[in-house]
Amino acid sequence: MSHGGHGPYGPQPPQPPPYPPYVPYPPPHMPLWRRFREDEWPTLREVLRSASQIHGCLWLFALCCFGPTVVGLLICYPLARSARTHARRIFPPGAHLRVHFPDVVRIQKARAWVALAATFALLVAYATPDDWDQAMRQFALRMAITPWLLLLSAPLVITVIIRLAAPTARAGMRARLRPSLRSALWYCGAFAATPALFAGGLYVNYELYEGPLAPFVAIVLVLPALWVGLFVAFASPTVVRSAFHTAPVHAALPALLTGVLVWEFAAISLAVGGLPPGPTFLALLAAVGGPATVSALAWWEIHRLRTWHGVRLRA
Incomplete structure (x- = not known):
């Protein structure tokens, strides 16, 4: 005896697909130095996060000896990143x-x-x-x-x-x-x-x-x-x-x-x-x-x- 047209044993549970659903692999992590060469430059936050791994004494030495240069680079980096992004968008390599x-x-x-x-x-x-x-x-x-x-x-x-x-x-x-x-x-x-x-x-x-x-x-x-x-x-x-x-x-x-x-x-x-x-x-x-x-x-x-x-x- 069938139950609602679902076979002699009642409603059947949904069958799993023969293969698991395709899950694409995440893109491989690209090192920071390669992103400067081949990809869009990382944001200033990513650069500072990477630079935070440098020992504090080296940062102190750089700020004491090259303070204006370091501050100027931190200010100009977002400007250079924006200019490079627009240049690559208009003139794609x-x-x-x-x-x-x-x-x-x-x-x-x-x-x-x-x-x-x-x-x-x-x-x-x-x-x-x-x-x-x-x-x-x-x-x-x-x-x-x-x-x-x-x-x-x-x-x-x-x-x-x-x-x-x-x-x-x-x-x-x-x-x-x-x-x-x-x-x-x-x-x-x-x-x-x-x-x-x-x-x-x-x-x-x-x-x-x-x-x-x-x-x-x-x-x-x-x-x-x-x-x-x-x-x-x-x-x-x-x-x-x-x-x-x-x-x-x-x-x-x-x-x-x-x-x-x-x-x-x-x-x-x-x-x-x-x-x-x-x-x-x-x-x-x-x-x-x-x-x-x-x-x-x-x-x-x-x-x-x-x-x-x-x-x-x-x-």
Whole structure:
């Protein structure tokens, strides 16, 4: 006899599923130092919680000897974290790459470190104090003109690539230029706003306000300029590598622009500061070897794009 259609033995209890429900594993704990490199920076509270494990005597020594520096870092850290978060949101690292070659990236990084070590060794061996000053000025000049040089060079290279492409592909390539234009406007606007905000804050503080709180007012007015400057600093590596996000237009454009820029920098360095210090052979090798190796790596990347993925300059 059935009971309500539940079988001869009354209502049956619900049967357990054949397998336990899927419970995803929690994400592995990432060390703090790796978060500074790869992930979103930890909050100030997390940093202080980690720093609390340091012995109190070391904290006392740091505060006594470097008190203003430690306090300044604690104040500026949230500002730098916010600027980095927004820079990575607007210019995502790696999002510009249509095709990623890990071995090419590793060799590019190794080449950069070798070039830096060779330049430093050359300066240590042969440079005078004036040569060190000249090297620092050239570094500052390169940092200042990189965005504008890229902004001037990119349209020329893009125009050549579009002219080389098939007529049926040109309309699509032009349509994919819009993200590049937005990226360029964001970056160049922030780059130009940094000195403007800094100068405006100083002008308001020293020309329009001379009260007893002038130092604190100056700090408050300079904070926006500092935030924008940090935003530019964190966005610059991605902007330079991606050439204003031009890979969607043509996968070979970042490599081509890198090869063009490095020779432009070499010409500007020779025009401004002349050959590096040292014997003529080493000076010529340092002046030409850097751009030549960067161009060789860029051409190797273009060759990989052509042979592995069929990307051609005239495609």
